[in-house]
Structures are given as C-alpha cells and as structure tokens.
Amino acid sequence: MTASQSPRPDAPSSSHNLDNEHLIKESSPIYHDTPKQLLGVYVKGIAMGAADIVPGVSGGTIALIAGIYERLINALSSVGPNLWQIFRQQGGLKGFIAVWRQVDATFLVCLLLGIATSFATLAGLIKHLLDNQPLLIWSFFFGLVVATVFILLTEITRWNIGRLALFLLGAGSAVVISSLPLLTTAPSLPYLFLAGAIAICAMILPGISGSFILLLMGAYDSVLEAVHTLNFSIIFTVIAGMATGLLLFTRMLKWLLSRYYQATLALLTGFIAGSLVKVWPWKTDALGTLNSDAINNVMPWQYPTGAHWLTTLGLMLLGAVLVTALSWWGRRGVRP
Numbered sequence: 001m002t003a004s005q006s007p008r009p010d011a012p013s014s015s016h017n018l019d020n021e022h023l024i025k026e027s028s029p030i031y032h033d034t035p036k037q038l039l040g041v042y043v044k045g046i047a048m049g050a051a052d053i054v055p056g057v058s059g060g061t062i063a064l065i066a067g068i069y070e071r072l073i074n075a076l077s078s079v080g081p082n083l084w085q086i087f088r089q090q091g092g093l094k095g096f097i098a099v100w101r102q103v104d105a106t107f108l109v110c111l112l113l114g115i116a117t118s119f120a121t122l123a124g125l126i127k128h129l130l131d132n133q134p135l136l137i138w139s140f141f142f143g144l145v146v147a148t149v150f151i152l153l154t155e156i157t158r159w160n161i162g163r164l165a166l167f168l169l170g171a172g173s174a175v176v177i178s179s180l181p182l183l184t185t186a187p188s189l190p191y192l193f194l195a196g197a198i199a200i201c202a203m204i205l206p207g208i209s210g211s212f213i214l215l216l217m218g219a220y221d222s223v224l225e226a227v228h229t230l231n232f233s234i235i236f237t238v239i240a241g242m243a244t245g246l247l248l249f250t251r252m253l254k255w256l257l258s259r260y261y262q263a264t265l266a267l268l269t270g271f272i273a274g275s276l277v278k279v280w281p282w283k284t285d286a287l288g289t290l291n292s293d294a295i296n297n298v299m300p301w302q303y304p305t306g307a308h309w310l311t312t313l314g315l316m317l318l319g320a321v322l323v324t325a326l327s328w329w330g331r332r333g334v335r336p
Helices: 035-053 059-065 069-077 082-090 092-102 105-132 134-153 161-179 189-204 210-216 220-229 232-259 261-277 309-331
Strands: none
Touching: 035 059, 035 105, 035 210, 035 309, 059 069, 059 134, 059 189, 059 261, 059 309, 069 105, 069 189, 069 232, 082 092, 092 105, 105 134, 134 261, 134 309, 161 210, 161 261, 189 210, 189 232, 210 220, 220 232, 232 261
16 A cells, blocks of 8 residues: 555554455556466466355355455456546557556456366366265365354454444345245346346355356356357346446445445455355255255254264365465455
8 A cells, every 4th residue: 555545444453455455445556466466366266266166155255355355346346438538548559558457457367267267177076066975065165154254253343233233134134045945937038137137246245156146046047058058148138237237236345345344344244154054064955865956954963974073074174274374365465
C-alpha cells in the first residue's frame, strides 16, 4: 500500500492478507507480477477449479483463503462500458494495453488457465471419487471448510451484535439453500438465463458452489447436455446470464467490501460455515443406503459401512493442513 492509500476505518489492524495491507479499493490497483507470482496465481486457479467441481464447495472460498479474492473482485468489477472509452482515449496498441491493465487481464488469464487445467485433469478423478468413494472426498473437503471458517473468524477483530447477526444470517441462508429440494422441471431459456446469473454469483461468493445452484434449480443436466450436444441457444443463454450476474454482483460486492469490510467478511464467513451441511461426509439416500445421489446427512455411527474414524479424521486433518498452508502462502503474496 502506498503512502497515499490509507486503510478503511472498519478494516482490522493486523498484517494478514485479508486485512488493511490488501483491501478492496475504489479503483483497481496496477500490479507488476513476476513470472513466479503468475505461476502462483495459476496454481491457485487449479485449487479453485478443483473446489468448483464438487457440488457444494465454492471456488470463491479457495480464492478468499488464498489471498486473491480481493484482486479477483477488483478485476471482474473493472469490466464495463468505460473500457471502450479508455481504448478510444489511448487508441491502437496503447489503448489495448491500457484496457488490459485496467481489467488486470494477465491475472485473470492465469487464473482461468488454472481453473481450466483443473477441470481438464481433475474432473474425472473427483467425479470418480464422488461416485465410488464419497466418504473420502467429503471428509477431505469437510476438514478444508472447517479450517477455512476458523481462519476467517480470526480476521473479524471487532465483533458486535450486527456482525454476529450477519454471520448467523449467512450461515442460515447457506443451510436453507443446501436443504432445498432439487427442481426437475424442464427449464425455459429465460429460466436458464436467471439460473446462469445466480450460479455465477454463487461461484464468486464463498460458501455455495455455482454447480450446486444449477443442480438445485434443475438446470445442471440441461447445461451439461447442451455442452455435450453443442446446443448453442442454451449455451449462449446461460453465458449471457452469467455475464450479467457477474458484472452486477461483483460491483455490488466490491462496494460492500470497500465500505463495510468487517461486516461483509462476517456474512461471507457465515455462508462458508453454513455450507458444512452440504459437505458433511456421512450421507445416505432416502432408503438409508449408499449411491452417488446420497443426500441425507446421518450420524457417523449410523453410516451403513461404519464411521471409518481413522480414514475420515485423517482426511479431514489433511484438508485442514492444506488450507492452512494455502492461507500462509496467501499471506506471503506480494502487494501491488
């Protein structure tokens, strides 16, 4: 942070990456990344992609704990009609470079490449584990989310009744969303537009994954089928909805973080805490048996094949250790 930049009044005073050393600004800062730093962004993108593959875990959670959430929101909220004005003022190659820097495009490209790499290389493995070893994959992510909640709670240094209420509101909202019945009706194009807009907001918002929102709204299978069959009317409709939701939501979120950082962080942490209902490892279907669509949470000792304490607790610990290491890595990130 330069000498001319002062921290917000409601920002905590510690030196963590989520605090006053790296805050959401009214205008996006200019970054000068080294190849090593960009490689780090790429790796964090891989971690975000792996989380987004699992219905119930948000890539936004990984971005927040990895110390790139603020930068991601800044970059996405910079996209808008003003980019054409910037390009016209500079003109030609200079205009293109100015727009590129304005949206922090190098960062976004590296992050998207990491996410795409994760989808290309890990989607099959994670899908296999979800179908055949659900207890293992859910245990790992449960430990990851629990550790994330504890880490973020330490960042809220000024608790009051309002922030506690926001935390509980976020947690309660996530629990309710995770518990809603899945819709199975055939979606129309306007409905798919709305589903895309809501899903992309969930993907950016820590706590609930975009893929789970599509599943919840009955659009997940339609979108997958459209991609598989190259149904461009559905594909473009969903993309348009996502673009609309992304532009509107990131601007609102940036505004909230710039003015009410601690309160917004309390709400986001509540969303993540509430998502623990979705990632609870011990699940069965309505008949009390196991299959890939198991949705009912049960106590560990009620699990049909036993609690598997050694394996589940070990994987929870592994998830917690990895997210703690990711948080430590995020703290060491270079500031603009």
